[in-house]
Amino acid sequence: MTPIVAAHREAPGVESVFREVYGQAVATLVRLFGDLTLAEDAVQEAFVVANDRWHSDGIPPNPAGWIVTTARNRAIDNLRRSARGRELHEQLGAVASRRQGPGADDWGEDGSVSDDQLRLIFTCCHPALRTEHQVALTLRLLGGLSVDEVARSFLVSESAMTKRLVRAKYKIKAAKIPYRVPAEADLPERLRSVLSVIYLVYNTGVDDPERASLRSDAIRLARALVVLVPDEPEAPGLLALMLLSEARVPARTAEGALVLLRDQDRTKWDRTMIEEGHAIVRTCIRRDQPGPFQLQAAIQAVHCNADSFDATDWHQIVALYDHLFSLMPTPVVALNRAIAIGETEGPGAALSALDAIAPDLDNYHLMHAARGTTLRRLGQRDAASAAYERAAHLAPTEADRRFLAQQIEELAEDGRLMQHLSDRSAGAHHEERPAQSYLAN
Amino acid sequence: MGQYLLSVHAAEGEAHEQSKPPEEMQKFMERVTALEAEMKASGAFVFGGRLHGPDAATVVRKRDGDLAITDGPFVESKEHIGGFYIINADDLDAALAWAGKVVECINEPIEVWPFFEMPGA
Secondary structure, three states, X not given: OOOHHHHOOOOHHHHHHHHHHHHHHHHHHHHHHOOHHHHHHHHHHHHXXXXXXXXXXXXXXXXXXXXXXXXXXXXXXXXXHOHHHHHHHHHHOHHHHOOOXXXXXXXXXXXXXXXXXXXXXXHHOOOOOOHHHXXXXXXHHHOOOOHHHHXXXXXXXXXXXXXXXXXXXXXXXHOOOOOOOOOOOOHHHHHHHHHHHHHHHHHHHHHOHHHOHHHHHHHHHHHHHHHHOOOOOHHHHHHHHHHHHHOOHHHHEEOOEEOOHHHOOHHHOOHHHHHHHHHHHHHHHHHOOOOHHHHHHHHHHHHHHOXXXXXXXXXXXXXXXXXXXXXXXXXXXXXXXXXXXXXXXXXXXXXXXXXXXXXXXXXXXXXXXXXXXXXHHOOOHHHHHHHHHHHHHHOOOHHHHHHHHHHHHHHHHHHHHHHHHHHHOOOOOOOOOOOOOOOOO | OEEEEEEEEEEOOOOHHHHOOHHHHHHHHHHHHXXXXXXXXXXXXXXXXXXXXXXXXXXXXXXXXXXXXXXXXXXXXXXXXXXXXXXXXXXXXXXXXXXXXXXXXXXXXXEEEEOOXXXXX
């Protein structure tokens, strides 16, 4: 199906409304008809009608209701035309079968729109689907991105993404992955799966400036989720984590290279986002049901709270990482904790902690970058340079590689300076380089 | 409502139940019997059984236009289907809940395969 949203770039008002209501409309149609493909086709057809009408008549006061009503009427017409449809149509009975005039507002009669979306989010992120399929479905069905936009986000062709979505939808249908909120017992784990997908979407946007829009998509999805599951503190935890990370984006790069947290111009941080993030973290602390996303948000909140790098409360950050590691004992958490230890106990302690996890993270550029920074603080220039070289070899983005090349160049300059000083005066000694937390960037 | 195959795959040459001490084997059988009673009581149970190993299995395929009967090769040489249940379940979550119980019971991974549904069936 042609992505209508992408095809009408000249009308940004209508386009943003489409993106906004796509997920709501598909979710409601799925509830009414129990079929994802049918729902999507009908919503696309409603967009075609809307695109003609809204450009001349203007956007109606309740665009989502308008789209749902139009899509429902289209779906009923489509069902009546096909033999399989007639059968399904008979099974569906009264709820879905009455045609309605545009603007009729009782499409939410069997449950609120947010309930529909919540059900669909759990379907899209069902653990029986592969992660890449979960992400693609979430962006398409809940984020309202066109197939082409989802394809570009993951650097694959539109036809490859179409195939991926078709396969994912085939599995939903063939295996009968349900459209409903999981049972209470399964809910925390299923919610984690949903939150992880959203965070993966965000981080995909962090790693690549060309895909920056994924970050706002992820934040939008998290905002929706917070409303949908008000009793689950990990949802606002994820939202706060992303807001506090997003707030620092304007200061994170300069001239295409990464800027260290230590060197960032903190006046460029987005104060509105930080305030919102801090408020959410405070609420989470009051609820006292800590989880991995809330703790990561709390760590970001401590960073954002500091007026300068030196004013950062590193002891609190280490304590939060200790707590996080007790819930999520992964090598990456251990890595971040080791870097924070470098600020409280010094580079020697950090190096021991890093060496302990190095075998697990040998292919992770940030581990080698952290070792490089730590070795440099310890005055081990050759070992530091080798670690930065390895990090640069593994680094995923141009900004990372530029930053690491700068570090290697600075180390070489340090070496030349040392040689120069020792030539002139045997008594001169090199002042220890300041602490640099690359990861906390 | 759909039907699902819950299958267990055993590694080739593995006959772990024979190496179990008798009292452990008895407990294992009691767990399996209890689970099957639960499946039957809830209406989920359609059919189930344990299979012989690949030594006893046969493949029928077409070769050069004729039917050829061989004792292999099988799809996966390292593992073979060791036993299965066919169950009724409303949706995948319900089937996965049963699969979870089977895993708890026999301590082997379980694959969940939905049956293809014939239109109008």
